[in-house]
Amino acid sequence: MKNQFHLDITTPCSENFDQFSPTSNGGFCGSCEKEVIDFSVMTTEDIITFFKTKATQNTCGRFNNNQLKTYNVESKKNKRIGFITTIGLTCLAFFSSFTAQAQDTVKAIAQKNNKSEIKASKFVKNIVVKGNVTENNMPLPGANVVLEGTTIGVATDFDGNFEFPEKLKIGDILIISYIGMESQKIVIENKDADLNIALNIDMKADACIIMGKVAVKDVYKSKRN
Incomplete structure (x- = not known):
């Protein structure tokens, strides 16, 4: 041998x-x-x-x-070293496998937590929305900014600026409107909600529609003989 x-x-x-x-x-x-x-x-x-x-x-x-x-040729000492080496390699393989499984578990938990945080953030009203409304690069004062499906809203100031009175969440829709202008819908997609909105003249509108309380007055008629 x-x-x-x-x-x-x-x-x-x-x-x-x-x-x-x-x-x-x-x-x-x-x-x-x-x-x-x-x-x-x-x-x-x-x-x-x-x-x-x-x-x-x-x-x-x-x-x-x-x-x-x-x-x-093989001595008892060599056999002992071989046995110890085998145990060492086995332990190394075990701890390597354990470390890899632990890393995978931590990664899976982190991904799950991130998804949960993203999902939860969609239902939390924590977004401050503000912006500016213009028409033909000119500030548009008095434009209405309303949350779709509600009566909550705000009007732009003299410089066309506004800040929505309530905090919103991702997915909310704002409707920006002005008499004689085409309305726009803005979807809140992220936390950076500093909006710049330009409205255009509604070319389909033949006349302006004005709503309000109607005042009725008597008309004077002269008597004929």
């Missing part, structure tokens, strides 16, 4: 290890002029680490009989 290696000595050496010159890892053989590694004092993990870090294939060593076997 890829993660295993086998140790074996095909040609045992007849030299006496006890007569070698001591080195940091074992002893020096004068016959072959090589360092002989003393694996007999090493643990399994030390042997695996040695052969993983040493690239040379010509290693002379001293082993116990039970050390000449197949070794698993």
Whole structure:
């Protein structure tokens, strides 16, 4: 297998290890002029680490009989690290998913609240409406500004300016009228209700219609003989 290696000595050496010159890892053989590694004092993990870090294939060593076997490259430490890594990745995935769901929830709540606020604002009378009425770029005093379906209204002043006496809401309709002029309907669409309204002469009107109280007077007639 890829993660295993086998140790074996095909040609045992007849030299006496006890007569070698001591080195940091074992002893020096004068016959072959090589360092002989003393694996007999090493643990399994030390042997695996040695052969993983040493690239040379010509290693002379001293082993116990039970050390000449197949070794698993994966150590317990690596398994533990792999287990911890797996737990870490799982936690990271969980918290990433939780964060994404939380962000989606907050976004959905914000959108719902915005829609609710927009919907509620359509039924709240909080808009101050004012403006100016002109005819042929000239101020039109005395023009009537009335809320459709009611008798609530106001007339423009000498300069054609007006301010509606009550606050309105989005969707309300104002009717602007003047004798001999075409009436206009203005829909309140937003909070910026500073209106500039120009009226035109009603070309269809043949005569002005005046309403009011009728005064009746007796007509004097002379007597004939």
